[in-house]
Amino acid sequence: MTMAKKRILLIDDEPSFTRMLRLNLEKTGAYEVREENRGAHGLAAAREFKPDLILLDVIMPDADGGDVAAQIKADKNLKDTPIVFLTAVVTKKEEGMIGGRPFIAKPASVKEVIDCIEKHLAK
Amino acid sequence: MxxxxxxxxxxxxxxxxxxxxxxxxxxxxxxxxxxxxxxxxxxxxxxxxxxxxxxxxxxxxxxxxxxxxxxxxxxxxxxxxxxxxxxxxxxxxxxxxxxxxxxxxxxxxxxxxxxxxxxxxxLRETQERLVQERMAPILNSAGEGICGLDPQGNITFANPAAATLTGWDVEDLIGKPHHDVLHHTRADGTLYGGDECPIYAALREGAARQVDNEVFWKKDGTSFPVEYISTPMRKEGTIIGAVVTFEDITQRKQAEKALRESEMRFRSVAQSASDAIISADERGLIILWNRGAETIFGYAEKEALGTPLTRLLSERYRSAHKTAMVGKTVELEGLRKHGGEFPLELSLGTWMAEDQLFYTAIIRDITERKQAEMKLKETSAELQALQLQLIQAEKMESVGTLAAGIAHEVKNPLSIVLMGVNYLSDQLPPDDDITRSVLQDMDNAVRKADSVIRGLLDFSAAGALSLNAEDLNFVVQQSLLLVKHETDRSHLRVVKELTENLPAVKLDKGKIEQVLVNIFINAIHAMPGGGTLTVRTYAKRLMEVGHRVGSRKADHFRIGDTVLVTEVDDTGTGIPPDKLTKIFDPFFTTKPTGKGTGLGLAVTSKIVALHGGTIDIRNREEGGARVTIMFKAEGRG
CATH class of the missing domain: 1.10.287 (Helix Hairpins)
Structure with a gap:
């Protein structure tokens, strides 16, 4: 019996990044990945995709990562879905948006990202 | 014969x-x-x-x-x-x-x-007649009133001026008692007895009298201030009468009164002035001394008058010739009675009276002004320093904003590149070492670029410190633990000379650990072939002005402060002297290309400065370099 792939939702305004990360994650065979490059559609994508973990960018042109995370956490079906921020963590503003929640600092290697995903999925 | x-x-x-x-x-x-x-x-x-x-x-x-x-x-x-x-x-x-x-x-x-x-x-009669004939025009022309008196004080002669001045006719005066007619009442209205009359005293005692503070009375009952001289006339040793010459001194009295009032006004002005107003004669001896001078110098008027003006000046200004200062306002050092020196402003002028030269000095105690100026200078310096700090802060904020923006925009592409490198690395055949090494170089380049951006962000980050009273030795120990792997790998000997029971110091522990780790790493890199890393801490009380030690607020420390010193010595090659002044500049590095970002010491220096401390790097005579960091001790000094 094969283990079900974990569903990872990537919300980031940079398509090249989400694509590159998706390829790396899918290559492992352990993840089913969906990209969403519009922050404002993050909640809808999550409702539709029902991910096991969300990797969420912080600063996006159409939405703040913090707001998107709050919307997702407000949804009763998604409130337990772990969210890991993907951020450059370069400004106090970003730190405020993250609010002490787990994050992966860009640029991160694929290994670092996978380690972080597995750590939070295990919780 | x-x-x-x-x-x-x-x-x-x-x-x-x-x-x-x-x-x-x-x-x-x-x-x-x-x-x-x-x-x-x-x-x-x-x-x-x-x-x-x-x-x-x-x-x-x-x-x-x-x-x-x-x-x-x-x-x-x-x-x-x-x-x-x-x-x-x-x-x-x-x-x-x-x-x-x-x-x-x-x-x-x-x-x-x-x-x-x-x-x-x-012959005598002829002579008298001739004298009278010759004297009459003179007496009649005299501007002064002239009266001749007999031994009883009766008027025997009066010239026209006497009549004009008193309002009487000459004929009316003749034969009348002089005192009763012209001199009977004092200026204040009290009666004036003939036995007190100085004019009659000349008759009684044979001595001439001169008086200028009495009045004569006119026929119309008014009086006028008079100066008179009563001279006895003698004949063969016997007093045969007296001559009284007098003049109306109304104008003189008015002039004297005006002069007195003027002098009084001047004296009042001089006395009420808070500045010292001092006059001296040509020899430099004080002839006028006002209350302001008394207040400023401490000498009473009677102590000051007749003494040399120069004794009011500090010894080193006494030789300055006063003529060189005439007409100028100069700043000198004054000397008070009890020896204290003080700054003063002197305006010196001259004036002539009766062919004699006099000096008048107006002296102002400018101690407060100087203190205010000093304070203003200090404040100005502080403001300037503050302004520079603000400018620097604004600059850094701008740089920080710019750096943050750049970082954000650069980190995403770096992430893409890194992800791409990772993806490609996994796709390589096991024997394609060349491509693998190329991808490894790309990975390194991404991490280096990321490191530079982090350093830039650290350098430009706002200096919000989380200060707490910390044990400096503990922070040093913690920092050494963080680099233990590096020191072990480089086979370095670590010597700790940490003075016990140091006073606490207010530090942002995390940031100071960053500082110390940075310094330790630099020291480790300076000793690639091994060596000794010595870390020393001690407290000392600053007793002299030195590097960033002074009395201005802009200075980091003041005399008397207790500071905690951390010294980090290495036994490496030291720093080229021409590089020492640039070592804290951003992006300056003595390390080989690719080995350092050039931001480590700039960030270190900034963090130390944010703590109000100082950092200094110099080469040791024994070889290697020494980094000295000083922080002001908490609650001491």
Whole structure:
């Protein structure tokens, strides 16, 4: 019996990044990945995709990562879905948006990202 | 000169008398000689005639001799007596004649004397008349009032000026008591007794009096201030009156009053001035000293007057010639009575009075001003420093904003590149080492770029510190633990000389650990072949001005502060001297290309400065470098 792939939702305004990360994650065979490059559609994508973990960018042109995370956490079906921020963590503003929640600092290697995903999925 | 007849007669009588005496003497001598001859003859005769008579028998015992001799004596007496009679008669005659002559001469002399007296009186009267005739125009023309007084004080003469000044006619004044008419009441309205009158005192005591503080009264009942001189007149030692000269001194009194008022105003102004107003004569001796001077210098007026102006100046300014300062305002150091020096501002001017040069100095104590200036300078320096800090902060904020923006925009592409490198690395055949090494270089480049961006962000990050009282030794120990892997790998000997019981210091522990780790890493990199890393801590009290130690607020430390010192020594190659001044500049590095970002010490320096501390790097004489960090101790010094 094969283990079900974990569903990872990537919300980031940079398509090249989400694509590159998706390829790396899918290559492992352990993840089913969906990209969403519009922050404002993050909640809808999550409702539709029902991910096991969300990797969420912080600063996006159409939405703040913090707001998107709050919307997702407000949804009763998604409130337990772990969210890991993907951020450059370069400004106090970003730190405020993250609010002490787990994050992966860009640029991160694929290994670092996978380690972080597995750590939070295990919780 | 002819002798009077009486004198001739006297002379004749005397000659006669002398002749008579001579004749009588001659006759006497002749008679005596003759008698002696007779005596010897008689003695011889007697001896011949009377051989029986003993030798030495008196010849006058012979009667004939005795008779004969007596006759001769009588003749002699007769001659002398006759002479005396003639002499007496002559003398009587002379005396009688002389007496008569003297009487006649006395009478003549008395007559002559009377004539002379008469002539003298006439001459004197003529002289007086002439004097009066000559003096009258003078007296009448005199601007001063002139009155003549008799011994009783009545006016015997008054010139027109006296009449004009008093409002009386000359004729009305004549014969009136001077005091009762012109001088009866004092200026304050009290009666003035004649027995007190200085003018009459000249009559009573014969001494001249000069008075300038009384009034004379006019006929109309008004008075005027007067200066008068009362001089006694004498005749043959007797006071026969007095001359009173007087003048109306109303204008003078008004001028004096105006002068007094002016002086009083000046004195009031001078005394009320808070500045010192001091005048000195040409020799530099003080002649005027106001209250301001007393307050500033501490000398009372009586202590200051007559003393040299220069003693008010500090010793080093006394030789400055005052003429060089005339007309200028200069700043000097003054000397108070009790020895304290203080800054003063001196304006020196000169003035002339009665051909003498005087100096007036207006001196202002500018201690407060100087203190204010000093404070202003300090404040200005602080403001300037603050402004620089603000500018720097704004600059850094701008740089930080820019860096953050750049970082954000760069980190995403870096992430893509890194993800791509990772993806490609997994796709490589196991034997494609070249491509693998290329991808590894790309991975390294991404991490290096990320490191630079992190350093830039650290450097430009706002200095929000989380300060707590910390044990410096503990922070040092923690930092050493963080680099233990590096020191072990480099086979370095680590020496810890940490003074125990150091005072606490307010630090952001995390940031200071970042600082120390950075310094340790630099030291480790400076000793690639091994060596000794020595970390030393101690406290010291700053006792002299030195590097960033002074009295200004802009200085990091002040004399007396207790500071905690951390020294990090390495035994490496040291830092090239020409690089020492640039070592804290951003992006400056002595490490080989690719080995350092050039931001480590810039960030370190900034963090230390944010803590109000100092950092200094210099080469050690023994070799290697020493980093010295100082923080002000908490609650001490």
């Amino acid at each position: 002819r002798k009077p007849k009486e004198n001739l007669l006297l002379d004749f009588s005397l000659i006669t008398l002398v002749i008579m005496i001579v004749v009588a003497t001659a006759i006497s001598a002749l008679v005596t000689a003759k008698l002696n001859q007779h005596v010897w003859v008689l003695k011889a005769y007697d001896a011949a005639m009377r051989p029986e008579a003993p030798k030495g028998t008196d010849p006058f015992s012979v009667p004939e001799i005795r008779e004969n001799f007596r006759g001769v004596l009588w003749m002699t007496y007769g001659a002398v007596g006759g002479g005396f009679v003639i002499l007496y008669i002559s003398l009587i005659s002379v005396v009688a004649r002389n007496s008569r002559t003297i009487n006649q001469q006395r009478a003549a002399l008395e007559a002559a004397n009377a004539d002379l007296r008469a002539a003298y009186e006439q």
